[in-house]
Amino acid sequence: MTEQEVDIRKKLGTLTYETDAEENAHITVIQEICARCPHYLCIAGCPASCFKFIENKMVFRYEDCIECGTCYLMCDQGSVKWNFPQGSFGVKFELG
Numbered sequence: 841m842t843e844q845e846v847d848i849r850k851k852l853g854t855l856t857y858e859t860d861a862e863e864n865a866h867i868t869v870i871q872e873i874c875a876r877c878p879h880y881l882c883i884a885g886c887p888a889s890c891f892k893f894i895e896n897k898m899v900f901r902y903e904d905c906i907e908c909g910t911c912y913l914m915c916d917q918g919s920v921k922w923n924f925p926q927g928s929f930g931v932k933f934e935l936g
């Protein structure tokens with residue numbers, strides 16, 4: 841890594857979150873669609889590693905989301921339902 845490159849994992853460590861209840865998750869995915877996805881671009885594209893495909897199931901962690909919108913743009917299969925978190929919930933960028 842050169843001096844100019846940013847270590848995203850270190851930057852993510854400076855963030856804090858106010859996490860809403862799971863039933864209020866601001867992003868959801870449809871398992872049946874993910875199960876037949878031809879490319880899984882969300883896994884490579886999410887800077888916060890919120891998407892993982894484990895034992896034939898998409899495991900999505902809304903809690904770690906930094907609200908960048910990349911998954912919404914990359915998922916051309918109609919699986920991602922995307923909103924900003926409600927109220928004061930979600931990521932805090934004071935130190936990021």
Ligand code: SF4
Nearest residue numbers: 874877882915917919
């Ligand atoms: S790109 Fe969309 S359909 Fe494919 S695995 Fe990701 S969320 Fe699911």
Ligand code: SF4
Nearest residue numbers: 886905906908909911
């Ligand atoms: S909005 Fe960004 S950080 Fe959040 S899940 Fe999608 S790609 Fe990951």
